[in-house]
Ligand SMILES: [Zn+2]
């Protein structure tokens with residue numbers, strides 16, 4: 001999946017609800033829960049999709065395929081190879097007739113007389129009596145030993161040391177062994193760092209900024225592409241057009257002051273497409289060197305602490321230009337009155 005596919009995913013309101021929880025730290029990791037009917041459920045995702053467990057599962061897989069989530073192996077679920085249901089029994093059957101109707105028998109040895117027999121032959125009300133010498137067996141390990149166990153089939157009467165393990169699907173009735181069992185991996189999921197950055201930029205940061213431009217009458221694209229004189233398409237985080245006016249905006253989001261590299265890269269693109277105005281929004285601010293360069297290149301710099309702050313400053317920037325004209329007129333008229 002490409003970045004474009006991810007960008008369209010970020011437009012999905014359910015995705016926005018879910019990813020915002022990761023960004024705010026309300027969810028760190030999606031931990032799967034094994035479910036007999038669904039195989040796997042992601043309870044933390046369900047509130048984002050109106051509580052539908054199937055939709056939640058689908059959304060998690062879609063986000064993983066798009067590279068938004070990374071995953072780690074959590075556990076393996078055994079499923080029916082015929083219908084993929086995880087509602088599967090673990091049975092042991094008689095190796096002779098395949099009946100499930102088997103019983104475990106324990107073998108006892110009476111130490112005093114050496115009699116070895118099934119525990120059933122020793123059992124009397126409330127205790128154990130040797131069937132041969134009729135003495136009572138009181139202390140385990142002293143009076144008697146357990147010699148082990150075997151299994152007896154109540155259908156065909158055959159004894160065996162080890163019955164055969166088989167699985168039976170409770171959904172479709174199919175019986176199968178380990179040789180053709182289906183397996184499904186269950187994973188934990190986390191938001192990938194790249195996707196977190198991308199989502200923050202597109203949804204949390206760029207969206208409110210684009211909305212300001214839309215309110216000012218600009219038609220916006222995010223991201224937007226403009227063909228330059230060089231013949232190549234230049235990509236900007238936002239492009240906006242209104243009549244003959246074209247504006248471009250790039251946003252840089254970092255946890256430390258931003259250096260001159262993105263300034264130079266924006267300049268190369270501006271040089272190619274010659275927009276009416278170019279904005280560089282940096283959260284937080286630029287280094288002094290980067291700021292000097294941006295001013296030299298005639299970029300409009302917006303240094304903000306948060307996406308909301310950036311949107312407010314952009315609004316002010318446009319509003320201030322409008323106000324500036326009004327102020328001039330007012331001053332002129334005041335001058336006239338005087
Ligand atoms: Zn089945």
Ligand SMILES: [Zn+2]
Pocket residue numbers: 094095096097098099153154155156157158
């Ligand atoms: Zn049998």
Ligand SMILES: [Zn+2]
Pocket residue numbers: 110112113114115130131132133134135
């Ligand atoms: Zn005995």
